[in-house]
Amino acid sequence: MIKKSFQYIKNNKIKATIALVAVVAYYFCLPKNLFNQPYATVIQDRNQELLGAKIAEDGQWRFPEADSVPYKFKQSLIYFEDEYFNYHFGVNPVAMAKALVQNNKAKKVVRGGSTLTQQVIRLHRKNKKRTYVEKFVEVVLATRLEFMHSKNTILELYASHAPFGGNVVGLDMAAYRYFGIPAHQLSWAESATLAILPNAPSLIYPGKNQEKLLAKRNTLLLKLHENKVIDAETYALAIAESLPGKPYNLPQSANHYVMQMAQKYPEQTLTSTLDAHLQEQVNHIVAKYYNLYKQNQIYNVAVLVADVNTRKVLAYVGNSPTDAAHSKDVDITVAPRSTGSILKPFLYAAMLDEGELLPKTLLADIPTQIANYSPQNYENTYDGAVPADIALSKSLNIPYVLMLKDYTVNKFYEKLKQLQLSDINKQPAHYGLSLILGGAESNLYDLCSAYANMASTLNFYNKTQKYRSNEFQSLQSNSNIDLDFGKVVSDATVFGAGALYQTFTAMKEVNRPNDDAWRYYDSSIEIAWKTGTSFGSRDGWAIGVDKNYVVGVWVGNASGEGRAGLTGMQYAGPILFDVFRSLPKNEFFKEPASDLQLIDVCTVSGHVASQHCPSQKAKIPKKGINTTICPYHKVIHLDQTKQFQVSAACEDLDKIQTEVYFVLPPVMQWYYKSKNMNYKLVPPYRSDCGTSKQHVLDFIYPENNMVLSQTKNQAGELQPVIAKVAHVNTEAQIFWYLNDTYLGKTKTFHEMMIEAKPGDYKLYAVDEMGNEAFVNITLN
Structure with a gap:
């Protein structure tokens, strides 16, 4: 047989060549990818509920190709368009013959006789003019398509690319546009309606051809009933359903997130980690506060909610529902903004973890000038000395500047890099000590990641008494990305569990907006949280975390315009607590007992107790034993x-x-x-x-080696500099000298005016017992 075949080919070379060319041409006549049109980007929540979409570049609402066709639509489509779809090879000769007879009788095309496979080819060929030549091409290509793909794939191609009226292309988009639901939730009546539309898309427009559309739909439903696809009860209920009315708008619950994902994953259907129900709740909260805050000309709000343990983003509000004049399209969650005090817990945790501080260690809270930098507390008051945890909960600036000075800017900068705060990217010297008070910029996404990473570190330690090598990483909102937390290790990578627990405990004591009595309510939410307010009241921050969730809030104007009274406490704080109330049951962190040790701590100074201190037992991080013994x-x-x-x-x-x-x-x-x-x-x-000298007085201002600029009044005269001294004895008299020149004496309130020509001087303060203090100053 084979020999005869070769002999035939040898004797009929021309015919064999033509046949070979025909076979090759037939094989390659259809491209592997039939459709090269642009697609919309579709974003779903974690339960495949639509969050939003970005229209295709050609202006069509064409969702990416579906990987399945819902059963109801599949049956409706087959019984309406091509009853023998499952049996033919791409062409139905009987239907084509009947169409040819009817068209000849009518002397025009009244029936196509096309199979669903042929209709896919027509869509591929962009609905070229119907001619007999075009019909022949369709037949050839349809048979090739049947060889190339399964019946299910052909149906998927049709359902994804069929026109459904206007700029609606494909079943998935049509289901949302006309019924406001995903395709797999369509009823029999809805599926039948959409099965009809590709054949006559103009029927869908409200107010036009409704009776004709209804008749076609009910005829199809009757056919489904007669063929036992649906039972009598289903049929009766289906024909009772009304036709779609006004088209639905697509969900727009996470616009900024959708736009961000559309840039990263264009023309794809992406399943995100967001929760559509929670997203709507947070949107409602943001809208409520936006309508309130805009009365004070504060127009922008951003909120982020994430699961601490999985690092998955659950809600993402990039901006408030404002207008174009107030930067509604700006995604604030990723925009660098001045941090205010929001970094203070990181410094507190670092110093606890490295044994440079204990929770109750007294910190200086006094007027301070370092080089030319003079930090101020928000309320311009001073406590003299304040416990470290209270300095954190009250967000006092001066103690934290002094803490950073001791810890060093370089070390803290490296710690922030470990926390992956990407916008803090200049050299440490660029920020200096202002780094802790808002001298740097960060974004809500990175900051929430950092707090979530800290919380997860503590949670994992409480379960295992171990850490993970890759614990600190960015939050994720793409459900297809699985995070690798690395190996289980014995040592902490950034902060130890004991330091984290005591940091969160201190943060729990932050005063809450309009609720000074929250500690006395059993129903109060237990969270560790911190606020921040940037210079000029431009940015209000609030970030809170519990065992399961992190919530971050930013409030302000995207333009950078500050508003009087804008603080993180009063503006971002209320939003944060409302969001936490919308989350499942609140749980605070458990104490990591194995990473804490019990020691004697001075009850007054908070230092490790000396033999002279009144003391009490207190738990501290293990390295805390290395801190200084009480010096007071x-x-x-x-x-x-x-x-x-x-x-x-x-x-x-x-x-x-x-x-x-x-x-x-x-x-x-x-x-x-x-x-x-x-x-x-x-x-x-x-x-x-009296000859025994003691340290009873000191300069409050100026500090040693300070350069003082003398201002001039309107007459051009130099104004005096005011020096100030503190003395332990309120009744003491102090005598003042500038070099060898006596300036005068003071009692009770020790302030002295300094008037001198520009130059270098030594300023003395001496009390009646001969105790003295001095500073070197330069006047210019």
């Missing part, structure tokens, strides 16, 4: 009346009484005693012991 409790030698200090030089040893005093440096003491009425001043030295 000192043994003071007194006379028998305990009204004066004495020494062995002026009193018999057997008459000297000893008592432990809590003694702060003079400037800290000056402010601390005004806030702490129980502060006990050290008695002065007895007059006959």
